[in-house]
Amino acid sequence: xxxxxxxxxxxxxxxxxSGHAAAAxxxxxxxxxDSGVTADPVQARRWLQFAADHGHGLARERLSGxxxxxxxxxxxxxxxxxxxxxxxxxxxxxxxLADVPVxxxxxxxxxxLLHAAAEGRxxxxxxxxxxxxxxxxxxxxGATALLLAAQGGHRDVVRALLAGHAxxxxxxxxxxTPLMAAATRRDHELxxxxxxxxxxxxxxxxxxxxxxxCARDAGDAQLARILGGPTRSRLAAEVAExxxxxxxxxxx
Numbered sequence: 001x002x003x004x005x006x007x008x009x010x011x012x013x014x015x016x017x018s019g020h021a022a023a024a025x026x027x028x029x030x031x032x033x034d035s036g037v038t039a040d041p042v043q044a045r046r047w048l049q050f051a052a053d054h055g056h057g058l059a060r061e062r063l064s065g066x067x068x069x070x071x072x073x074x075x076x077x078x079x080x081x082x083x084x085x086x087x088x089x090x091x092x093x094x095x096x097l098a099d100v101p102v103x104x105x106x107x108x109x110x111x112x113l114l115h116a117a118a119e120g121r122x123x124x125x126x127x128x129x130x131x132x133x134x135x136x137x138x139x140x141x142g143a144t145a146l147l148l149a150a151q152g153g154h155r156d157v158v159r160a161l162l163a164g165h166a167x168x169x170x171x172x173x174x175x176x177t178p179l180m181a182a183a184t185r186r187d188h189e190l191x192x193x194x195x196x197x198x199x200x201x202x203x204x205x206x207x208x209x210x211x212x213x214c215a216r217d218a219g220d221a222q223l224a225r226i227l228g229g230p231t232r233s234r235l236a237a238e239v240a241e242x243x244x245x246x247x248x249x250x251x252x
């Protein structure tokens with residue numbers, strides 16, 4: 001049977017870029033050489049590390065068996081920045097930021113800020129914002145750092161992002177807002193924080209649910225009642241209506 005290795009490489013690359021750890025591992029092995037495909041040790045190492053970071057056991061074993069100097073080598077790369085941001089390794093984040101653009105994104109569109117926000121790494125989030133990270137950047141699903149922080153219930157990260165002028169109304173591709181995420185978590189304090197920042201409880205997601213519906217579905221009737229009051233748009237309409245009536249009365 002003839003194996004089309006270049007074709008296999010292209011297919012594995014596409015799958016690896018979509019986040020498949022097994023494809024990333026296969027691609028790494030292929031790029032290490034001795035396969036009929038032009039060897040690329042740098043890319044091989046990159047995809048091997050990607051597979052290991054995403055739970056691939058053989059990739060981890062292969063990395064653990066690499067020469068000691070390769071395992072301990074101080075690498076400056078976007079991958080190293082993302083890896084440091086997730087567990088909150090501030091010293092390594094600072095070292096990487098000396099040479100790596102703060103908003104460089106990986107295959108899924110996530111930057112170091114999104115990784116840190118999703119994991120609740122407040123000091124790293126604050127440092128990245130200081131260095132100019134864009135709080136409005138969204139991944140391939142439309143999720144911003146604020147939405148990821150709200151989904152994780154990371155209140156301090158939410159505070160930091162709001163202080164950094166993150167858009168409280170920005171929704172993902174399913175039209176889920178940070179307020180809806182907080183309501184789904186039944187997190188009253190986070191809901192109050194987002195409302196105070198101007199979040200509109202009248203927004204609707206792809207299911208046509210409001211934040212109150214999300215709270216109700218999560219089993220929190222009290223929070224649903226809080227969120228089910230007059231929305232900002234309704235209040236604005238009522239104010240405009242009263243002003244119009246007052247104007248009409250004055251004319252008469």
